[in-house]
Amino acid sequence: YFTSIASKLNECDDGILIEPIPNYKDYLKGSIEASIFLDACTTEEIYEIINEFSANKASDIPVKALKCVSSITSPILEKFFNVFMSVGVFPKILKTGIVSPVYKKDDPQKFDNYRPISTLPIFSKIFEKILYRRIYSF
DSSP states (O other), X not given: OGGGHHHHXXXXXXXXXXXXXXXXXXXXXXXXXXXXXXXXXXXXXXXXXXXXXXXXXXXXXOHHHHHHTHHHHHHHHHHHHXXXXXXXXXXXXXXXXXXXXXXXXXXXXXXXXXXXXXXXXXXXXXXXXXHHHHXXXX
């Protein structure tokens, strides 16, 4: 019954005119030519990102050690990161940080005298820099 009301009102000569419902496609916008595409990362790019890290920054793996083996780890990370980008996933393991309390001042027995420091996985930082470069250049 309710689906036929509009058509019956349109047929009525009482001066009530109800426009037909437009097609849903009328509301869809055309394709966007400037859509983002995540280019695959390269071993050289990962190697460069690793070597840009400061050795005195906190990380789950010492930056100095990672720099020493970056020529070995870069090709492996390249494969992982390219799969992550092609699938469109930022793995949960890379989102998990370790929160440690760091003493600020005064009485060390009070919790208020500590501040939280979150140590994120170094591989997460590398992947974020790869994504940042692509998004920023867009």
